Amino acid sequence: MDQRAVPALVTVLQRKGRRGQGMVALLFLLPLLLFYVIYYVYGFIFLAGVSTQRVSLTFVNAQLVGWSNYWLVLTDPLFQTSLLNTFLFAGISILAALTIGFFLAVLLATGVRLRQVFYALFLLPSLVPLSLFATVF
Secondary structure, eight states, X not given: OOTXXXXXXXXXXXXXXXXXXXXXXXXXXXXXXHHHHHHHHHHHXXXXXXXXXXXXXXXXXXXXXXXXXXXXXXXXXXXXXXXXXXXXXXXXXXXXHHHHHHHHHHHXXXXXXXXXXXXXXXXXXXXXXXXXXXXXX
16 A cells, blocks of 8 residues: 555545534534424414414404504504614614724734733623623532
8 A cells, every 4th residue: 555545544534533523413412403493483483473463461362463463563653763763773883883893903903002901901891701600600
């Protein structure tokens, strides 16, 4: 057997082993994935059915009203105003967060004094909840 063929054969065998590990991981995840699929599909079907009915909180004596619930919401001026406010707030928030984040990244990348202090101040809010969780449990 050629000496160059041996490393190639070892590489092929290692790849086959990795595929087997992926299948084992998928088998372990399968019950969780099945639960998620059932949970979300049932919830979607249930809510789609309820959205076309007039019901009380107890779901007793439901009356089929069709698309009138959607028509009622979409033609309500208060709903339209709140939808516009939501998109406006989301757009402004995203634009402000991206702009501030970009300027802070450029500022820290250019070598400002006390760079380690700024890094600590930015990372501290994300690390404190993890350390508190680790301490409690």
